[in-house]
Amino acid sequence: xxxxxxxxxxxxxxxxxxxxxxxxxxxxxxxxxxxxxxxxxxxxxxxxxxxxxxxxxxxxxxxxxxxxxxxxxxxxxxxxxxxxxxxxxxxxxxxxxxxxxxxxxxxxxxxxxxxxxxxxxxxxxxxxxxxxxxxxxxxxxxxxxxxxxxxxxxxxxxxxxxxxxxxxxxxxxxxxxxxxxxxxxxxxxxxxxxxxxxxxxxxxxxxxxxxxxxxxxxxxxxxxxxxxxxxxxxxxxxxxxxxxxxxxxxxxxxxxxxxxxxxxxxxxxxxxxxxxxxxxxxxxxxxxxxxxxxxxxxxxxxxxxxxxxxxxxxxxxxxxxxxxxxxxxxxxxxxxxxxxxxxxxxxxx
Amino acid sequence: xxxxxxxxxxxxxxxxxxxxxxxxxxxxxxxxxxxxxxxxxxxxxxxxxxxxxxxxxxxxxxxxxxxxxxxxxxxxxxxxxxxxxxxxxxxxxxxxxxxxxxxxxxxxxxxxxxxxxxxxxxxxxxxxxxxxxxxxxxxxxxxxxxxxxxxxxxxxxxxxxxxxxxxxxxxxxxxxxxxxxxxxxxxxxxxxxxxxxxxxxxxxxxxxxxxxxxxxxxxxxxxxxxxxxxxxxxxxxxxxxxxxxxxxxxxxxxxxxxxxxxxxxxxxxxxxxxxxxxxxxxxxxxxxxxxxxxxxxxxxxxxxxxxxxxxxxxxxxxxxxxxxxxxxxxxxxxxxxxxxxxxxxxxxx
Numbered sequence: 166x167x168x169x170x171x172x173x174x175x176x177x178x179x180x181x182x183x184x185x186x187x188x189x190x191x192x193x194x195x196x197x198x199x200x201x202x203x204x205x206x207x208x209x210x211x212x213x214x215x216x217x218x219x220x221x222x223x224x225x226x227x228x229x230x231x232x233x234x235x236x237x238x239x240x241x242x243x244x245x246x247x248x249x250x251x252x253x254x255x256x257x258x259x260x261x262x263x264x265x266x267x268x269x270x271x272x273x274x275x276x277x278x279x280x281x282x283x284x285x286x287x288x289x290x291x292x293x294x295x296x297x298x299x300x301x302x303x304x305x306x307x308x309x310x311x312x313x314x315x316x317x318x319x320x321x322x323x324x325x326x327x328x329x330x331x332x333x334x335x336x337x338x339x340x341x342x343x344x345x346x347x348x349x350x351x352x353x354x355x356x357x358x359x360x361x362x363x364x365x366x367x368x369x370x371x372x373x374x375x376x377x378x379x380x381x382x383x384x385x386x387x388x389x390x391x392x393x394x395x396x397x398x399x400x401x402x403x404x405x406x407x408x409x410x411x412x413x414x415x416x417x418x419x420x421x422x423x424x425x426x427x428x429x430x431x432x433x434x435x436x437x438x439x440x441x442x443x444x445x446x447x448x449x450x451x452x453x454x455x456x457x458x459x460x461x462x463x464x465x466x467x468x469x470x471x472x473x474x475x476x477x478x479x480x481x482x483x484x485x486x487x488x489x490x491x492x493x494x495x496x497x498x499x500x501x502x503x504x505x506x507x508x509x510x511x512x513x514x
Numbered sequence: 515x516x517x518x519x520x521x522x523x524x525x526x527x528x529x530x531x532x533x534x535x536x537x538x539x540x541x542x543x544x545x546x547x548x549x550x551x552x553x554x555x556x557x558x559x560x561x562x563x564x565x566x567x568x569x570x571x572x573x574x575x576x577x578x579x580x581x582x583x584x585x586x587x588x589x590x591x592x593x594x595x596x597x598x599x600x601x602x603x604x605x606x607x608x609x610x611x612x613x614x615x616x617x618x619x620x621x622x623x624x625x626x627x628x629x630x631x632x633x634x635x636x637x638x639x640x641x642x643x644x645x646x647x648x649x650x651x652x653x654x655x656x657x658x659x660x661x662x663x664x665x666x667x668x669x670x671x672x673x674x675x676x677x678x679x680x681x682x683x684x685x686x687x688x689x690x691x692x693x694x695x696x697x698x699x700x701x702x703x704x705x706x707x708x709x710x711x712x713x714x715x716x717x718x719x720x721x722x723x724x725x726x727x728x729x730x731x732x733x734x735x736x737x738x739x740x741x742x743x744x745x746x747x748x749x750x751x752x753x754x755x756x757x758x759x760x761x762x763x764x765x766x767x768x769x770x771x772x773x774x775x776x777x778x779x780x781x782x783x784x785x786x787x788x789x790x791x792x793x794x795x796x797x798x799x800x801x802x803x804x805x806x807x808x809x810x811x812x813x814x815x816x817x818x819x820x821x822x823x824x825x826x827x828x829x830x831x832x833x834x835x836x837x838x839x840x841x842x843x844x845x846x847x848x849x850x851x852x853x854x855x856x857x858x859x860x861x862x863x
Contacts, residue, residue: 169623170623177646190666197565198673201599201674201766202604202673202674202675202766203569203600203604203674203750203751204527204567204568204569204600204601204603204604204606204664204666204751205567205568205569206565206566206567206604206666206671207558207565207566207567208565208668209558209559209564209566209567210558210559210560210561210563210564210565211558211559211562212558213559213560214559215558216546216555216556216557217555217556217557217558217566217663218553218554218555218556218834219553219556219610219612219646219661220552220553220612221612221614221647221648221659221661222614222648223614223615223616223648223650223657223659225616225650225651225657226653227653227654228616228650228651228652228653229650251552251553252552254552254553255551255555257553257554261567261568263568263570263661265570265571265572266572267572267574267657281634284523289618295571296568297569298570299570299571301572301574301577301578302574302577303574303577304575304576304577304655305655306653306654306660307652307654308572308574308616308655310570310572310614310648310659312568312570312612312661312665313568314568315553317553317555318735319557319602321557324547325552326551358841377630401551401552402552407557417550439860442721456810462779465532470828472614481741483559488746493772502780
């Protein structure tokens with residue numbers, strides 16, 4: 166530990182919480198009372214159509230992140246944003262988070278301040294209030310558990326189970342970039358192992374790195390849907406990979422789907438990286454995961470509006486369930502079955 | 515691994531979640547949609563005075579629990595109940611929980627089923643719905659992060675900051691038992707270390723064991739307060755020890771306090787165990803922690819009602835802040851300063 170570093174035990178749990186939360190300001194009228202009591206107190210009662218949305222994500226060192234190449238500030242930002250993404254995926258608006266941490270002995274107050282600087286940035290960017298949490302020592306590694314609370318409107322909330330035959334399938338942004346960013350980081354980590362002055366080569370690959378290290382939640386997509394008065398029939402965010410999420414929607418809605426390979430949105434940096442690593446580009450885009458894009462379906466009658474969207478594009482259509490889930494290749498007729506090869510935290514153990 | 519044990523990877527994350535959540539039934543009208551989408555959807559809008567309460571707790575193996583003497587079912591029960599306790603401590607009612615787990619390789623599906631059996635029991639006992647969570651592998655050890663959502667009523671919610679000079683201080687149940695239970699478990703674990711057929715001696719100590727392993731949240735105290743029409747001015751649950759919680763109320767309410775040593779409620783099993791271990795009984799009761807009793811203050815005008823309570827007793831009074839926080843000993847005049855020696859997860863590292 167260096168001179169400028171502070172052991173967490175010198176502050177204790179309550180001192181640490183005071184230090185970490187002092188820069189957070191309350192922004193939402195639904196937040197009546199935040200950090201500092203047995204519970205936060207929220208007001209989700211001022212409109213009878215108001216609904217409360219709740220989602221939670223846990224991020225574990227060694228499983229979900231590697232601190233050798235993940236800056237703590239980015240990690241804090243990402244840990245918050247992936248929760249916001251789940252609220253947008255219901256056509257909602259995130260308003261509060263609680264942050265629970267398990268912190269091993271190798272972390273100092275300065276480290277945790279960095280992590281919180283990222284959480285603060287995300288909260289300010291997305292207009293979300295920090296309202297509580299729990300902070301404890303851990304035996305090993307950093308543990309981050311965030312719960313996000315948001316608002317939705319009865320009748321406007323979008324589940325996974327509403328897709329219907331002939332609906333259009335849309336996805337925002339592009340896919341596979343976060344996964345390629347992870348491959349790049351892993352490659353440079355291995356190349357630099359044991360070398361003191363190793364400089365990783367990230368030139369021209371800034372986009373895929375940012376997609377991995379500092380993803381955004383697609384609030385802009387939700388805003389565009391509202392502006393164009395498009396009410397999706399089903400929606401979810403792409404965290405485990407497009408294939409996996411398509412199958413969730415098909416299963417929950419009891420439908421099938423066809424997705425056009427040529428319409429899968431892929432950034433050129435993603436394509437270049439896949440080529441460098443000799444990986445199949447479409448497989449990466451379909452199964453990479455951590456894209457935090459929004460996958461949604463809209464009625465065929467809204468085709469014209471959906472085609473106008475700047476933040477999303479049409480990639481396929483919903484079918485009757487007996488037709489299964491397939492991708493149509495660039496030649497237009499061969500059909501490849503869509504399989505969930507998304508990230509499985511338990512398979513890798 | 516034995517024949518009857520199932521590796522978690524054979525089910526995968528979604529299979530595991532289906533298996534774990536299948537026995538949970540929705541009980542509250544505020545729960546509109548539970549497990550299975552990006553978010554749970556709750557309705558806290560049907561009464562303009564309704565408020566949403568949110569609390570969260572993280573329990574880490576090796577820090578908060580030791581599986582050599584903690585049955586997984588008890589652990590699941592306790593992990594849920596400690597969150598309910600925080601909602602009752604606001605004069606609220608818990609209605610939903612989310613459960614996030616990190617699970618290392620040594621745990622099987624059967625282990626996690628046991629943990630969930632305890633969570634299910636607690637949910638059924640307290641009328642709470644499981645509405646979501648996140649389940650992941652961990653590098654080492656078991657990680658449990660639970661968030662609880664509940665309801666309160668505007669004007670009836672009790673914070674820590676409302677205690678006023680001359681208010682009576684009350685506490686429910688008895689104190690120090692959970693801490694003595696922990697000491698007993700630790701003693702027997704050490705006595706049995708390395709002995710294959712060691713039988714721990716718990717005869718006559720069932721109460722302190724239960725207080726440690728399977729604590730309850732004091733819903734009955736909240737019900738009695740309602741029945742007697744007592745609105746506390748400040749309240750919190752005793753998780754870190756009475757001394758620590760008294761100081762929280764004093765600081766947040768800007769008051770002092772006097773507590774009578776002879777009124778601190780202590781069970782005889784707690785007293786016997788302290789004697790056996792040659793520990794100071796009052797110190798254990800004041801600082802032991804994990805009691806999950808309710809500490810609250812009521813206006814002096816309600817003295818008669820407060821004195822009638824079956825679930826709680828008067829242990830002292832609130833004073834002006836300049837009088838500080840002191841305990842009055844059995845002789846009635848010496849005053850011992852109250853200090854927070856409660857459990858600090860960071861000090862022990």
